[in-house]
Amino acid sequence: MDVVSGLLDGPRARGAFLLRSHLTAPWGMRIEDESPLTIVPVLRGSAWLGPGEPGTAVAEEHPGTRVEAGDVVLLRGPDHYVVTDSPTTVPTVVVGPNPQDCRAVDGGPSPMTVFGVRSWGNDLDGETVLLTGTYPMDGAVGRRLLRMLPHRVVLRRGEIDATVVDLLAREVVQDLPGQESVLDRLLDLLLISCLRTWISRPDAPGRFRADTDHAVGHALRLLHDEPARPWSVELLAREVGLSRAAFSRRFTALVGEPPMAYLTGWRLDLAADLLLADDGATVASVARAVGYSTPFALSAAFKRVRGISPAEHRRRAA
Known part of the structure; x- marks a missing residue:
């Protein structure tokens, strides 16, 4: 993507x-x-x-x-x-x-x-x-x-x-x-x-220019397309052909946050949408879809970042 x-x-x-x-x-x-x-x-x-x-x-x-x-x-x-x-x-x-x-x-x-x-x-x-x-x-x-x-x-x-x-x-x-x-x-x-x-304007935020960077753009597409994959900085660096330190510096400079912080935000936003898109979706099924090993892990991360549980998020939207 x-x-x-x-x-x-x-x-x-x-x-x-x-x-x-x-x-x-x-x-x-x-x-x-x-x-x-x-x-x-x-x-x-x-x-x-x-x-x-x-x-x-x-x-x-x-x-x-x-x-x-x-x-x-x-x-x-x-x-x-x-x-x-x-x-x-x-x-x-x-x-x-x-x-x-x-x-x-x-x-x-x-x-x-x-x-x-x-x-x-x-x-x-x-x-x-x-x-x-x-x-x-x-x-x-x-x-x-x-x-x-x-x-x-x-x-x-x-x-x-x-x-x-x-x-x-x-x-x-x-x-x-x-x-x-x-x-x-x-x-x-x-x-x-x-x-x-x-x-395409030169004053556009770095996040958008990051997409045209060979290494960081590739990493972003990997994270967007496969959020459930057990990513690490080391694995992403190997995928794009850079050392761990060089990749982490380059990603953070262009995107504005470290790779794993970006991945966490992406996964939780996807989870928030999935919880509302399908009435039959459970916290467990959404957790698997976005890369959390258990529903408890997703619930803990969701509440830590958003301040409410996945169930409360769904109730409020309804």
């Missing part, structure tokens, strides 16, 4: 929320949907996107970003953010976690109008058109890998294949058989394209 596949293993779209917004200035929205991951392609016009409203301390400390037609923004949640026509416009609309939870800031009815299938705004012929896609995922593996993303990634016009954006923009207003599956797959394809572009 390479780094992009790992990122998408958790946040693969299933019933993703998509909306096309048609807007004429002045307009401003405060987004409080707390989605773990949001993609915002700008189809036409421009917008201002930031973590806080004009005049607030948050906005002063973390200035927003102007985005224009052809740009795509990735937003890592669950933090709230604002999107407006300019850095001085105060939001008048609040969008909550429920798709139907859209209201005026003062609590009254929303000034936005529904124009048709997955389309809304204040002017169907508005100079700005935005597309918003959110991932309603909560898998442990997805959360672990998404934590490596910054809160906001801006990809400029020309960095992303416009064909994918155009196709998603056309399909989002269709209502044909299988439409939800089509939109999910197109959103995934756009996300993959965005991640590939971002990972």
Whole structure:
């Protein structure tokens, strides 16, 4: 499993929320949907996107970003953010976690109008058109890998294949058989394209560059593909053709943590997902699948790292 596949293993779209917004200035929205991951392609016009409203301390400390037609923004949640026509416009609309939870800031009815299938705004012929896609995922593996993303990634016009954006923009207003599956797959394809572009940048975190390193990348794929194998630093070093000391230094420098610490986190995240994916899975079967010799060993590690037992993790999710 390479780094992009790992990122998408958790946040693969299933019933993703998509909306096309048609807007004429002045307009401003405060987004409080707390989605773990949001993609915002700008189809036409421009917008201002930031973590806080004009005049607030948050906005002063973390200035927003102007985005224009052809740009795509990735937003890592669950933090709230604002999107407006300019850095001085105060939001008048609040969008909550429920798709139907859209209201005026003062609590009254929303000034936005529904124009048709997955389309809304204040002017169907508005100079700005935005597309918003959110991932309603909560898998442990997805959360672990998404934590490596910054809160906001801006990809400029020309960095992303416009064909994918155009196709998603056309399909989002269709209502044909299988439409939800089509939109999910197109959103995934756009996300993959965005991640590939971002990972290729020189300022991307070392964890992503590690995947292209011959030795460390090979080791990561081994750990991802065979988590139940009784790995040790010595065994991994032999597999990638390095001495134990050289491999450990190289892995830690690129990934940010030692090999066995990374493996422990990976195994426990997989265990957390497996416990929720199959109602018939037992702690014993999950322990075997992720490399723990007994259910007691998994339970002890799970509680030490996560603070709760596997059974409690399952109960809370339910």
